[in-house]
Amino acid sequence: MTSLPTRFDEALIAHGPTPEYPGRMRRFGQMVGSWAAKGSRLDETTGEWIDRDFVWMVEFILDGRAVQDVEVIASATHPSGFETVATTVRVYDPFAGAWRVSYFAPTLGEYCQLVATPYRHGVRQEGTRTDGRPIRWNFTAITPDSFNWEGWVSADEGATWQLVARTEATRIR
Template sequence: MNEKTTEMLRLLAADGPHPDLRDELMLFGQFVGSWSVRNRFLDGGVWREENREWRFGWVLGGRAVQDVLVNDGGPDDARVTAGTTVRVYDPAASAWRVQWFGLARAQYVTLFGRAAGDEIHQEGTRSDGATVRWNFTDITPESFRWQGFVADGDGWRLEQEMRARRR
């Protein structure tokens, strides 16, 4: 990694949540760290499974949480990055503005997220115009489940599920 890239990453990273919004930021801040993931997803109408690693960290002066989702296995430099999500808390809306960048398949999703009891619900739109709902459920300090739904004529259809365990 060159010096300019290293400096840019140092400026992007943060040590923890911004103190003015600490409580609000912990909704997603609770995931900061590294997670082993069993990913189950629909691929051409067939359910497939794979292992992934999901790393969450503080960025932008501690005002945002960013993650990187990678296919697990092999050395770090040989892994395929599935994408990244940037989550920024918007105090005016009392909600999170969430943006997923799925570069491997040119998928982009814009969502709003909020706490829903003990869960986190995010709703938004994919770049193909589909309405989606991404939920974090069964959240504990050591595990969680993430489910991705897409709206169709019959309601919500599950198209992806990830079960994560803290590394």
């Protein structure tokens, strides 16, 4: 009998995409690695844009059937010197032919569910925010060394959209 892993990371992180549908795994698999990210978010209460720098790390998980990312920021108050502020799990659903996306950002109180499909030369993720408003998250201008990400929200069930977040990322690993 083969011994089972005893470390969480050994059981979770995969070394590549599943061989069952490697082409489909490329959609988010192309972003596996670490990225220096410069972003800004709109404070919808004040209308002010708030800049932030972070590292966006992406890995295959669950035997290569999913991709997970984490957003990490520097923190002078955390003992490790950094804080993991958000994570997204993207699982390919072969029955639906789409990606199921779950985003968690406990410090922001955001928990979003989306479905991702191809969009132009990138990926569009559509779903709802914690407050119930429709959202669109777009990965665009994806190259081996960079990508852009935009977050949009609608206050009128998708008739109009407002840009509320944007990020430019450059590969560091």
